[in-house]
Amino acid sequence: MNLQRTGKLGTYASCLGHEAAHVGIGAAMREEDCFAPMYREYGAQFWRGVKMSDVLLYWGGDERGNDFAGPAHDFPWCVPIATQCLHAAGAALAYKLRGEKRCGVTVVGDGGTSEGHFYEAMNVAGVRRLPVVFVVVNNKWAISVPLSIQTATRTLAQKAIAAGIPGVQVDGNDVVAVRHAMEEALERGRSGEGPTLVEAVTYRLSDHTTADDASRYRDSEEVEEARELEPLIRLRQYLRDTGGWNDEREAELLAECQRQVDAAVETYLSTPVQAAGAMFDYMFSEWPEPLRDQRDNALHHEPEGGGH
Numbered sequence: 203m204n205l206q207r208t209g210k211l212g213t214y215a216s217c218l219g220h221e222a223a224h225v226g227i228g229a230a231m232r233e234e235d236c237f238a239p240m241y242r243e244y245g246a247q248f249w250r251g252v253k254m255s256d257v258l259l260y261w262g263g264d265e266r267g268n269d270f271a272g273p274a275h276d277f278p279w280c281v282p283i284a285t286q287c288l289h290a291a292g293a294a295l296a297y298k299l300r301g302e303k304r305c306g307v308t309v310v311g312d313g314g315t316s317e318g319h320f321y322e323a324m325n326v327a328g329v330r331r332l333p334v335v336f337v338v339v340n341n342k343w344a345i346s347v348p349l350s351i352q353t354a355t356r357t358l359a360q361k362a363i364a365a366g367i368p369g370v371q372v373d374g375n376d377v378v379a380v381r382h383a384m385e386e387a388l389e390r391g392r393s394g395e396g397p398t399l400v401e402a403v404t405y406r407l408s409d410h411t412t413a414d415d416a417s418r419y420r421d422s423e424e425v426e427e428a429r430e431l432e433p434l435i436r437l438r439q440y441l442r443d444t445g446g447w448n449d450e451r452e453a454e455l456l457a458e459c460q461r462q463v464d465a466a467v468e469t470y471l472s473t474p475v476q477a478a479g480a481m482f483d484y485m486f487s488e489w490p491e492p493l494r495d496q497r498d499n500a501l502h503h504e505p506e507g508g509g510h
């Protein structure tokens with residue numbers, strides 16, 4: 203957020219409040235499974251080996267961030283809403299045809315469940331019993347659209363019924379519960395029983411992205427209430443009660459996190475920017491004529507080099 207506010211990063215999508223949902227997903231998956239994220243599931247991705255500096259590169263407008271560390275068979279960030287559901291179903295179809303015990307896993311938002319791609323992916327996964335888990339991260343908002351005007355269904359998990367697949371709802375602020383629900387769903391996939399929809403109920407504590415100002419459309423009271431249920435407070439309490447967690451260990455952890463974040467920022471800021479031509483070079487084997495002109499124009503206006 204600080205990088206974006208100081209002009210060193212493009213738009214950024216925060217994951218604040220979603221940590222338990224995302225980490226629960228990553229923790230349950232195996233390396234050989236395939237993750238098809240949307241755009242804020244860093245907790246799942248870090249678990250799978252994506253680096254913080256990759257995330258910064260991507261949101262800094264550098265496509266090399268998409269070529270992240272971690273499993274090379276995972277999909278890159280996906281902004282066209284819900285299309286990642288089809289990517290995960292496609293990967294799962296490949297695994298099934300090859301007889302491999304691997305699962306596709308995707309995340310879609312509450313808003314994304316109104317899209318055709320979501321239903322199409324669930325439908326094909328249901329009828330072909332594909333090893334795929336659709337995780338709906340229900341954070342109650344789709345930019346400025348609240349869940350109450352998004353859908354008339356009582357839960358998002360019940361949308362699974364239309365595809366003839368199991369749907370479960372889980373407390374998305376409880377990392378243990380999310381991991382458990384995911385493990386069950388992945389086991390179903392691996393044992394040939396087909397897909398599952400997991401609805402993780404949570405709350406988007408941040409603005410949608412740095413290009414948004416949520417105070418214009420939602421009550422601060424609602425946000426403050428949700429903040430009391432956020433997943434880190436709860437995990438801390440649980441660990442204090444059961445695992446010997448204390449202030450000293452927490453201070454050490456926070457210092458280590460700060461060190462890692464600082465190192466990632468340093469890596470990002472010192473990565474030389476790509477030449478302006480790069481954004482044209484890797485899409486077509488033969489350029490359409492208008493693109494050639496645009497490329498020439500971009501090169502003409504290219505600023506002097508330097509970092510991000």
Ligand SMILES: Cc1ncc(C[n+]2csc(CCOP(=O)(O)OP(=O)(O)O)c2C)c(N)n1
Nearest residue numbers: 281282283310311312313314341343344345
């Ligand atoms: C096909 C498509 N339509 C519209 C958009 C613009 N858009 C970006 S994010 C978003 C809202 C998504 O809300 P939700 O699915 O609940 O996910 P969240 O951001 O809350 O995690 C929209 C409409 C888009 N990226 N793709």
Ligand SMILES: [Mg+2]
Nearest residue numbers: 311312343344
């Ligand atoms: Mg949402």
